[in-house]
Amino acid sequence: MAEDWVDAGDAEAFRQPGLHAVRVRGARLVVSYVDGRFGVISGLCNHAGGPLADGRLDGDYVVCPWHYWKFHRESGVGEPGYEADAVPSYPVREEGGRLLVDVANSTKRRKQVHAPHPLARTPSRLPGPPRVVGISTTAMTAGQPRFSTSDTLLEVALEHAAARGHETRLIRLRDLEFRACEGFYSKSARACTWPCSITQMDPEDQLDQVYEALVHWADVYLIATPIRWGAASSLYFKMVERMNCIQNQETIAGKHLLKNKSAGFIITGGQDNVQGTAGQMMGFFAELGVQFPQFPYIAHSRGWSAEDMENNVRIVAESERLREGARALVERCAEMAQLMLDGSVTEKAFVRGGRKASRTSAPEADAG
Numbered sequence: 138m139a140e141d142w143v144d145a146g147d148a149e150a151f152r153q154p155g156l157h158a159v160r161v162r163g164a165r166l167v168v169s170y171v172d173g174r175f176g177v178i179s180g181l182c183n184h185a186g187g188p189l190a191d192g193r194l195d196g197d198y199v200v201c202p203w204h205y206w207k208f209h210r211e212s213g214v215g216e217p218g219y220e221a222d223a224v225p226s227y228p229v230r231e232e233g234g235r236l237l238v239d240v241a242n243s244t245k246r247r248k249q250v251h252a253p254h255p256l257a258r259t260p261s262r263l264p265g266p267p268r269v270v271g272i273s274t275t276a277m278t279a280g281q282p283r284f285s286t287s288d289t290l291l292e293v294a295l296e297h298a299a300a301r302g303h304e305t306r307l308i309r310l311r312d313l314e315f316r317a318c319e320g321f322y323s324k325s326a327r328a329c330t331w332p333c334s335i336t337q338m339d340p341e342d343q344l345d346q347v348y349e350a351l352v353h354w355a356d357v358y359l360i361a362t363p364i365r366w367g368a369a370s371s372l373y374f375k376m377v378e379r380m381n382c383i384q385n386q387e388t389i390a391g392k393h394l395l396k397n398k399s400a401g402f403i404i405t406g407g408q409d410n411v412q413g414t415a416g417q418m419m420g421f422f423a424e425l426g427v428q429f430p431q432f433p434y435i436a437h438s439r440g441w442s443a444e445d446m447e448n449n450v451r452i453v454a455e456s457e458r459l460r461e462g463a464r465a466l467v468e469r470c471a472e473m474a475q476l477m478l479d480g481s482v483t484e485k486a487f488v489r490g491g492r493k494a495s496r497t498s499a500p501e502a503d504a505g
Contacts, residue, residue, distance in 0.1 A: 140228075141241035148236040151175065156199065158190030162240050166227065169194060169210040175231070176211035177238050179224040183208075183215075183248050185330055189224070203321060203328040204338065213244060221249035256332040256348050260394060262356075267399075267474040269298045269467060270355035272347065273309045274362045274373035286405040286437065286453040291361035294403070294463040298357075303471060306350055310372040315344035318378035326389050333382040344379055352383065352394050356474040357401070358427065359467060360418060364406025364438060369414050377421055384425050393426055399473035400427045401466045402434035407449045411436040428477060430469035435462040 143161050145168065151157050157168040158180055165180035167190040178199065180190045187203030194200070198207040198216055207216040213226035225246050228239040271294065275285045288309075295305045316339065322329035330337070336345050351358065362369040386392040400422045404414050415434045423429075437459055439449050453459060 139241055140239050142230075142237040142239050145177075145236045145238045148175075148231045148234055151236050156190050156192060156194065158188075161238050164240065165190070166238065167199060168229075168236070169199065171197060171210065174211065175229045175236065176209075177227040177229045178208060178210060178213040179226075179243075179246065181224065182206055183222050183224060183246065185327060187325075187328065203324055204334050215249075219249065221247060223247040254332045254337055256336065256345060256352065258353070260353050260396065262397075262478075266303050267356035267471045267478070268304045268306075268354055269295065269357040269359060269471065270306045270308060270350040271295045271359040271361065272350075272376070273307070273311070274360065274370045274376065275309075275311065276370060276372055277311050279311075284450055284454065285363070286450060287361040287363050287403055289453060290403045290405065290435070290459060290463040291359060293460045294359055294467040297464040298467045298471065301468070301471075303357075306355070308346060308350060310347075310376055313343040313346060315342050315375075315379070317375055318381065322381055322385060326385060329382050329385045331382050331386045331390070331392070331394065333379060335379070344376070347376060347380075348383075351380075351398075356397060356478065357399050357467070357470045358422070359401050359403065359470065360422075361403040361405075362414070362418070364404060364408045364410060364414055367408060367410035367413060369404075369418060373418075380421075380425070387426070395426050397474060397477040398427045399470045399477070400429060400433065401470040402436075403463065403466070404434055404436040404438075405453060406438050407443055407446050409438050409441045411438050428473055430473040432466075432469065435459070435466050 145159050145161050151168045152170045159166050159168055166177055167180040169176045180188060182189055182201040182203065184204055184206050187201040189199050189201055192200045192202040195207060197210050199210050200207050208214065208224050211226060213224040214220050215222035223246065225243040227243045230237050271291045273288050273291055275288050277283060295307055299305045316335050319335060321334050332348065335342050336348065362373045365371065383394050386394055402415055402418050404411055415436065419429060419433065437453055443449060
């Protein structure tokens with residue numbers, strides 16, 4: 138078998154701890170030295186092309202820095218349980234203080250056949266009226282229920298949508314076990330994948346329910362949040378940070394995952410900054426390509442100094458005007474979705490009780 142030994146560099150330099158990147162005849166390789174033996178394998182991970190040389194050694198395995206796939210530093214074979222995956226490995230020898238690599242006799246790259254993740258399918262909308270998902274971002278102690286102003290108005294909106302013939306779903310983030318975003322995008326834009334890398338790696342991660350609803354099922358998103366220190370809840374931000382994988386498809390793959398979607402927001406709290414909270418939420422979902430109806434949020438706040446939360450809760454609990462605002466909001470969102478789906482927008486959703494629905498559907502200070 139013909140050989141083609143190429144000088145990769147000073148052997149002593151490659152004896153230094155860690156992994157070393159080198160290009161040989163245009164190929165990106167990674168060199169390691171453990172227990173007196175050199176190893177040379179491809180520098181590109183099988184999963185998403187991650188740079189193995191930027192990873193680390195775990196015993197005799199090179200760990201990819203992007204999603205932690207492991208390959209034996211000499212054979213290139215995947216870690217136990219994943220041996221069907223392998224990156225090319227190269228014969229290597231030391232001669233005259235130089236490290237030589239035989240580029241003619243590398244092993245073959247092998248990729249285990251992995252069934253596509255269910256979320257990876259092409260979005261395809263089934264016939265029917267706009268479908269509405271409500272997402273509650275209110276935190277609550279398990280087993281210790283309390284009255285939530287934002288949850289209450291969200292439930293009113295969903296009940297109204299169901300009464301008007303829409304399919305609805307309610308997702309409470311507090312009921313889901315899901316990991317926080319782990320910053321794959323911070324390593325490389327391509328390291329933030331769709332479906333989310335965490336969802337692919339961890340079958341116990343339950344944010345797949347949110348992804349399924351937003352990408353594949355719903356036409357209308359109703360997001361409800363309390364105001365926490367002048368912003369949306371921590372659960373809201375935990376969710377949207379994980380949604381970077383949706384936005385990132387626009388910039389790195391040219392894929393528009395959210396088509397013909399509309400969104401509305403329900404914002405309540407004992408603190409102020411309604412407009413700031415709404416602005417952040419609208420800005421984020423606009424970045425994903427989501428559209429908004431006129432007056433895309435309703436809100437209630439008694440201001441910064443209203444520390445008597447019992448009264449704040451009582452007002453929402455007793456306010457029919459806020460409930461009317463929630464009903465009008467979901468109608469506006471559904472009509473916007475229908476307009477995008479087939480252009481059949483009607484006047485009826487904007488007429489309630491013989492008058493136009495507008496900001497006055499809820500208290501003037503409480504509607505956006």
